[in-house]
Amino acid sequence: MILSSHRRSLSRRGAMELFGSLLQRFRQRVYIQDAVVVITGASSGLGKECARVFHAAGARLILCGRDQARLQELVQELKEIADGKRKTYSPSTVTFDLSDTETVSSAAEEILKRHGHVDILINNAGISYRGMVLTTHVDVHKEVMGINYFGPIALTQAILPSMVQRRSGHIAVISSIQGKIAIPFRSAYAASKHASQAFFDCLRAEVEQYGVLVSVISPGYIRTNLSLNAVTGDGSRYGVLDKNTAEGQDPQKVAEAVLRAVGCKKEDVLLAGLLPTLAVYIRTLCPHLFFKLMASRARKEQRPKQD
Incomplete structure (x- = not known):
């Protein structure tokens, strides 16, 4: 019984x-169906995979990036994909350099003209960095902050008034677990992601009364070309697919997780494995231990370079 x-x-x-x-x-x-979705950094990596999954979900995409030719290739690819189960739309593109904040407002105007409004803005574009604080020029810090922080907030602030006026909208930012913890030799990158986390947390509180949602999505390592295109302390290209990136998460799986996070209106999402997630809690609950672990990691990563 x-x-x-x-x-x-x-x-x-x-x-x-x-x-x-x-x-x-x-x-x-x-x-997501019929929503006007803007994706920055859409021509490659996670942005490209997000374009694929949001298109399949029936969004009206506006794809943004610096390379018009690559954006058009993606548009053509998406046009040719149709499973007949769901209505899809032909994406449009807006080409601009997110690091040039003076052009962002005009790009935002062009974006808004496409459908008259934006339902969901996904701030995805970004650049990574590898280097020692000791040998990194301040201009490199400015470059990384320009692309990862000032560019997204400039675009967000340009789009935001229309969302407030409609009392509807959703702003998502693809941050990083390094926006919650900092690891050696990533100072410029981690700083830019920490700044983004803080800005969008503030924004969430301020616009809740207007019906505007904010999501911060923080993945761990993703198997993309991010490390290849990273800048180093002297501003040169890193050009190496490092081990952590090569063994990172499948970008398609991460894009699907981004779709779920946005679709379920989640406010703050960690998309990382057990150890990185555990590190976030250690940093909060036992910072001294976290600092010791990071110092050990720094010594270990430097050792081969000194041999």
Whole structure:
């Protein structure tokens, strides 16, 4: 009798979990379908994968980047994809350099002209960095901050008034777990991501009253060309696909997780493995231990260079 009751309880729980999952997927689909979605850094890496999954979900995409030819190649690819199960739209493009904040306002005007409004803005474009604080020129810090911080906030502030006026909108930023913890030889990058986390946390609180949502999504390492294109302390290109990046998460899986996070209106999401996630808690609960671990990591990473 007890065993039978337990089985019925498990069965009901399983049914409820299944129903909850299906309901969540339905809400996500309704939220994304027909929405005007802007994606920066869409021509490569995670941005390109986000374009694919949001297009498949029925979003009206505006793809942004610096390389018009690569954006058009992506548009052509997406046009040729149709499974017949869901209505999809032909994406449009807006080409501009996010690091040139003087051009961002005119780019925002062009973006808004495409459909008259923006439902979801995904700030994805970014650049990475590898180097020692001791030998990094301040101009490199400015370059990384310009692309990873000042560019996204300039675009956000240009789009935001239209969202406030409509009392509707969603701003998402692809940050990094390094926006929550800092590791050696990533100072400029981690600083830019910490700044982004702080800015968008402030923004979330300020615009909640206007019905505007803010999501900060923080992945760990992703298998893209981010490290190849990273800048070094003297401003030159790093040009190396490092081990952590090569063994990182599948960008398609991360893009699908971004879609779910935005579709479910999540405010702050960590997309990292067990150890990086654990590091976030250690940094908060036992900072001294975290600092010791990072110092050990710094010595270990420097050692081969000294041999």
